[in-house]
Amino acid sequence: MPSARPEEFHDEELLADVICRLIGDARHIAVGAASPIPATAALLARERANLRNTAKPYVSLLGSRAHSFFTDGSRELFDCAGQGRVDVFFLSGGQIDGEGNINLVSVGDYEKPKARFPGSFGSAYLYYVVPRVILFRSEHSRRTLVPKVDFISAPGGSPDNVVRPGGPIALVTNRCLFDFDRAQRRFRLASVHPGHSIEEVVENTGFAFDRLPQVPVTRAPSADTLRLMRNVVAPLLAEVYPEFARRVFGVAVPLSQAHA
């Protein structure tokens, strides 16, 4: 089989690789609803550990039968997180602001919204209790990265007397990677993805952020990583994200999924 040339990859593959590196060492990585790129990253982290013969993280994909060990129904994810047994989780937002507040509810006045998103899911709990929450939003624009969210589904930080072991560590977009400084409640531009520029990031970001004196280019996924993602991870994704697996990786939807 010809090896994939490093310069040929989808945005989704780059973002999954970035997220996989952010995951780092973890015993339990949980992935929520509508999160195909984080799901790719979580499974990639597990398969990398598998190859290295190091301790494999547990991966829980919401809605998966194959990639979930839960036997106590849909509440177990939240109970598990409350016990401190989820190390990494992923959240997005219709709007995300510079203090790390996320909005999964609506734009404009809540009572008379101009736009409505699906809803807060488990964010108003998991953002507080999971130590490392990675924010992801593939559309990096002034529409999504705003000065102040219209509705706080979950805040980026809390007063000192609120018990909060968890919160954001980073924000990954289609243009760049931001770190999050919890004490300052501010993002810092950590790297810009290949083919994008700092000017473009500034232009398309609605909030103020810090930056390193020299902002590096995000490392592209290696040929080995791409192979692992495409050959091993992609077929596993099809159970929960058949459309994503088909669109990004060309995985045919298994018959059992295609027919009711």
Added chain:
Amino acid sequence: MTSIVRNVDEALAPITDGCLLAVPRETSGVAMAATRALIRRGVKRLHLVALPTSTLQADLLIGAGALETLETSAVSLGEFGPAPRFTAAILAGAIRMRDATCPALHAQFQASEKGVPFMPLRGLIGSDLMAHRPDWKIIDNPFGNHDPVALLPALKPDVALFHAPLGDRDGNVYIGTQRELVTMAHAAARTIVTVEEIHETDLLRDPLFAAGTLPGFYVDAVAIERRGAWPLPLPDRYGIDAAHMSEYGQLAATPEGFTQYLERYVYAKRAA
């Protein structure tokens, strides 16, 4: 003892107009055939609680004008896009929305299950959800030192409705690992279940089944509906019908298309 197995319309009789109806998330066993039967019957003013989220079921009931209030953490069609009738109804102010977060709903059902008035939950403080939910309160933890914590009231549905793989003649229902269905039944005044098939021996007598079985004690009616979750999945039995979900997403994008969908897939059965 007479069997509690009924035909679906008879089984659904307790779901009356204005009823507080609890239903599960997409991957836990949604009673879609029963939902279509409710729409055919013309049920109105439901207060639907989806534990903790919903997809096609809530969207269909909203589009059909069956809901007055929706209480859940999120509604979308997942990979098949936003839930069009939900979005339109919220923008038009056509339904009352009680926005929640998943573990809060689980906690509220668990409070009811235990017969206690409320459950505490971490998180929530500083979320605008609190500002729009006057029934959720913050107290200072009486066992702590200046430690604010949210309290959520018990939620007691009139009826819980879901779909499961197996039921027996005594109304015992095999739910496998979908344990929140047990909590829903414990919390609700009545529980109605549609099943793929009837298991001819007592599920509680077999220890392998018993651990994943909701006892008939909590079940008011069972109705047989083969492929009763279609087009949604049933764990370990069948997957989602992706082609149908795409078709729904496209049709439901407009009121006219949604009407066509109802004619084709919901009302057609009445005419047949």
